[in-house]
Amino acid sequence: LQFLYLIGNAHTPPPRPLLAMKTTRFSVHRVARRHCHVEVASGLKVHKTVVNLVEGEVLPGTGVAAGRFWDGLGALQEEFGGRNAALLEKRASMQAAITAFHSERAGAAWDHEEYKAFLKGLGYYSDMPEAVQMDTANMDPEMTEVPAPQLVCPVDNARYIVNAANARWGSLLDALYGTDVVPGGIPAGGYSPQRGAAVLDEVHRILDEVFPLVAGSWQAASSVAADGGALRVGGAALADPTAFVGSRTRADGALSSVLLRHHGLHLELVLDAAHPVGKTHPFGLADVQVEAALSVLADAEDSACTVDAADKAVAYRNWNGLMRGTIAIPMSKNGANFERTLNAPRAWDAPAGGSLTLPGRAVLMCRNVGIHMYTDIVQTHAAKATPEQFLDAMVTGASGKYDVQTAKGNSRGGSVYLVKPKMHGAEEVAYVCEMFTRVEEILGMEKNTMKMGIMDEERRTSLNLKRALHAARERAFFINTGFLDRVGDEIHTSMAAGPMLPKDEIRNAPFLAAYEASNVDRGLETGLVGRGQIGKGMWAAPDNMAEMMQKKVGHLQQGATVSWCPSPTAATLHALHYHRVPVREVQAGMRAGVADQNDTLLQPPLLDRELSQAEIDAELECNAQSLLGYVVRWVGQGVGCSKVPDTKDVQLMEDRATLRISSQHIANWLHHGLVSKAHVLATLKKMAVVVDAQNAGDAEYKPLAPHFDTVEFQAAQDLIFKGVETTNGYTEYVLAHYRRERKALDAHGPGYKVVAYGAATA
Numbered sequence: 223l224q225f226l227y228l229i230g231n232a233h234t235p236p237p238r239p240l241l242a243m244k245t246t247r248f249s250v251h252r253v254a255r256r257h258c259h260v261e262v263a264s265g266l267k268v269h270k271t272v273v274n275l276v277e278g279e280v281l282p283g284t285g286v287a288a289g290r291f292w293d294g295l296g297a298l299q300e301e302f303g304g305r306n307a308a309l310l311e312k313r314a315s316m317q318a319a320i321t322a323f324h325s326e327r328a329g330a331a332w333d334h335e336e337y338k339a340f341l342k343g344l345g346y347y348s349d350m351p352e353a354v355q356m357d358t359a360n361m362d363p364e365m366t367e368v369p370a371p372q373l374v375c376p377v378d379n380a381r382y383i384v385n386a387a388n389a390r391w392g393s394l395l396d397a398l399y400g401t402d403v404v405p406g407g408i409p410a411g412g413y414s415p416q417r418g419a420a421v422l423d424e425v426h427r428i429l430d431e432v433f434p435l436v437a438g439s440w441q442a443a444s445s446v447a448a449d450g451g452a453l454r455v456g457g458a459a460l461a462d463p464t465a466f467v468g469s470r471t472r473a474d475g476a477l478s479s480v481l482l483r484h485h486g487l488h489l490e491l492v493l494d495a496a497h498p499v500g501k502t503h504p505f506g507l508a509d510v511q512v513e514a515a516l517s518v519l520a521d522a523e524d525s526a527c528t529v530d531a532a533d534k535a536v537a538y539r540n541w542n543g544l545m546r547g548t549i550a551i552p553m554s555k556n557g558a559n560f561e562r563t564l565n566a567p568r569a570w571d572a573p574a575g576g577s578l579t580l581p582g583r584a585v586l587m588c589r590n591v592g593i594h595m596y597t598d599i600v601q602t603h604a605a606k607a608t609p610e611q612f613l614d615a616m617v618t619g620a621s622g623k624y625d626v627q628t629a630k631g632n633s634r635g636g637s638v639y640l641v642k643p644k645m646h647g648a649e650e651v652a653y654v655c656e657m658f659t660r661v662e663e664i665l666g667m668e669k670n671t672m673k674m675g676i677m678d679e680e681r682r683t684s685l686n687l688k689r690a691l692h693a694a695r696e697r698a699f700f701i702n703t704g705f706l707d708r709v710g711d712e713i714h715t716s717m718a719a720g721p722m723l724p725k726d727e728i729r730n731a732p733f734l735a736a737y738e739a740s741n742v743d744r745g746l747e748t749g750l751v752g753r754g755q756i757g758k759g760m761w762a763a764p765d766n767m768a769e770m771m772q773k774k775v776g777h778l779q780q781g782a783t784v785s786w787c788p789s790p791t792a793a794t795l796h797a798l799h800y801h802r803v804p805v806r807e808v809q810a811g812m813r814a815g816v817a818d819q820n821d822t823l824l825q826p827p828l829l830d831r832e833l834s835q836a837e838i839d840a841e842l843e844c845n846a847q848s849l850l851g852y853v854v855r856w857v858g859q860g861v862g863c864s865k866v867p868d869t870k871d872v873q874l875m876e877d878r879a880t881l882r883i884s885s886q887h888i889a890n891w892l893h894h895g896l897v898s899k900a901h902v903l904a905t906l907k908k909m910a911v912v913v914d915a916q917n918a919g920d921a922e923y924k925p926l927a928p929h930f931d932t933v934e935f936q937a938a939q940d941l942i943f944k945g946v947e948t949t950n951g952y953t954e955y956v957l958a959h960y961r962r963e964r965k966a967l968d969a970h971g972p973g974y975k976v977v978a979y980g981a982a983t984a
Contacts, residue, residue, distance in 0.1 A: 297660070298616070302656075303612075320715060358696060360637050360670075361637060374386075377544075384563070385562075390514065390583050391490075392793060435455055436458050444505055468480075471571075484801050490568075517784065522537045522614065523590065549563065550562070567579050588640055589641035590611055590640055592611065592642065593653070638673065641700065655674065674697040680708070684708070692748075700757060702759070717893060721891055722829060722890050731827035732825055739780070742756055743817060745781075751806075762876070764865060771796075841887075850906065853934050885942050886945055893946055903939070907927070956979050
């Protein structure tokens with residue numbers, strides 16, 4: 223029994239002898255981990271939860287024996303473990319040199335040319351190489367041919383990730399009815415015919431815009447017919463007859479579905495005069511199914527919460543189920559039980575004869591952790607933690623192999639799509655490419671089966687993106703920008719240069735515009751278009767869809783192939799932008815204008831005026847509330863991504879990137895004396911009361927006030943007060959430590975002594 227309590231599998235207080243032990247949490251858990259790990263063929267010690275998952279669920283059907291898998295994992299540690307540590311040490315030494323450079327010039331006028339020369343001498347960046355050409359092969363058309371929304375979802379939540387995978391198709395009527403895109407408010411209760419009529423009016427406007435008729439309008443049409451391979455709407459033909467690509471008919475010969483295509487994306491008109499909506503419509507339009515999220519990022523990093531073997535096993539199991547097509551979520555609705563599974567392909571009759579079949583689900587990619595994360599799930603003989611990315615690559619790669627060689631439900635082109643975050647420069651990209659090659663050899667896959675998505679979110683990668691793409695020219699399928707992580711890294715890198723602008727003003731800083739433009743330019747310049755995706759970041763306000771429809775179209779006008787969405791509804795609505803903007807034409811017109819933006823990229827967003835006390839207080843409160851609102855759910859409940867209300871109660875979708883910028887911004891102002899530690903602590907306590915009130919309806923929530931002594935409140939303080947010393951300003955170290963402490967406290971009860979971050983951490 224004591225053994226079970228030690229490994230955290232019990233939810234009641236441990237036996238009294240255990241509570242009486244004179245030991246720290248760290249030593250207790252080390253005892254537990256010794257018993258939880260088994261020595262595998264490679265000589266490594268691996269947590270038995272992961273061993274059982276890999277051998278019982280991941281490897282069957284892949285042709286990879288358990289011994290080969292574990293020996294391969296050991297080989298990765300032996301061949302790449304030292305290099306991993308050396309690359310992280312290089313990051314640290316460069317940061318120390320940059321900090322010293324700024325500290326030595328404190329109070330002096332900014333000398334941009336001196337700074338550039340210093341960074342070049344440091345090897346931080348270099349001039350761009352000559353022509354680089356991407357050569358990624360065996361790709362799926364969703365990744366190369368059709369610009370479309372991209373959904374991001376934590377892979378550790380099975381229900382969410384299945385919904386995301388099925389967001390390849392979404393109901394436009396539902397999306398318009400249930401959001402603020404159509405004015406007038408969303409009525410409570412059952413279906414409102416008045417609201418429904420307003421939604422149908424908007425649908426008619428969209429159809430007239432995207433699929434115009436040679437005469438008349440969709441708004442005025444009273445019939446739809448497929449006649450001799452052509453579509454007739456109210457008797458009129460489509461202005462572009464080739465847009466009609468499929469149909470279905472019922473047994474009585476009545477038309478039940480019309481499939482249209484524009485800019486490579488499909489839209490289905492569902493016709494059913496007996497349907498509650500269809501019977502109110504002149505030609506029986508019951509729904510409009512929009513092809514939306516062609517690709518989905520299944521996130522095991524920033525929006526997930528995986529701090530131990532049990533958490534990691536959940537994420538791996540879900541990814542494995544997605545790759546095998548077997549994932550099933552028990553559901554209940556109106557008293558009926560059923561399972562939600564991945565959608566099957568959809569088929570139509572083609573106008574010229576034959577059939578047209580389209581996938582029912584998105585193409586999935588998995589974002590693994592960065593090279594900076596180490597895990598005690600896999601340990602050396604000396605009980606040392608190992609790079610978590612080795613385990614990630616092996617497990618997600620093996621699951622992907624099953625899809626490529628057997629299931630073929632995700633990638634019909636024969637690729638396993640993995641996204642790598644937080645890489646610093648081309649050297650690290652090349653290192654991960656080599657590691658992928660070794661994994662492919664171990665798992666018996668052809669070289670370059672494992673494709674790489676490059677998150678352009680660290681400054682050293684932004685400056686060296688062209689070199690990074692050259693290093694991954696046979697693997698890279700994706701580059702993406704992200705405001706929050708990129709700004710968080712900018713603040714930490716330039717921490718000693720001076721205090722930063724308020725966050726909202728940073729959005730308009732020159733370096734950020736240069737960053738967004740440079741990412742697109744490098745993708746165009748290296749021929750990534752047609753070989754992969756150029757991505758833009760997340761719309762963070764999932765309840766503000768009308769505003770999204772006004773603003774997010776800008777990503778396409780800036781040359782993005784895909785842009786991130788926080789929900790299936792957002793993806794359905796954002797798909798309309800791709801019908802309105804000819805992305806390929808935009809990109810073709812931009813190719814001649816690519817430029818070197820590195821000069822501007824190296825201009826940190828330093829404060830250039832004196833702030834009033836009111837401005838300082840408002841900024842501090844905004845950051846503190848955002849930070850606390852996220853931490854209470856991550857540490858307290860293991861939720862890595864959720865809607866967090868801001869100080870104005872606007873719901874914002876937040877993940878670790880949001881936390882990074884908030885914590886680093888406060889740390890920066892504290893470092894330069896704009897705020898004091900006492901001021902920060904008082905503000906945290908003030909905003910804790912606000913956060914408690916915002917979470918009052920959550921039965922699992924653990925209040926911060928009035929004692930301010932919870933694990934969550936301690937984590938919030940350490941994120942700020944240790945923000946300068948924390949490597950690259952990453953939040954995952956502190957979060958993971960305190961999440962494990964929260965789990966231990968919940969398992970062992972109030973007698974458990976929480977260990978502060980840094981006091982007993984590996």
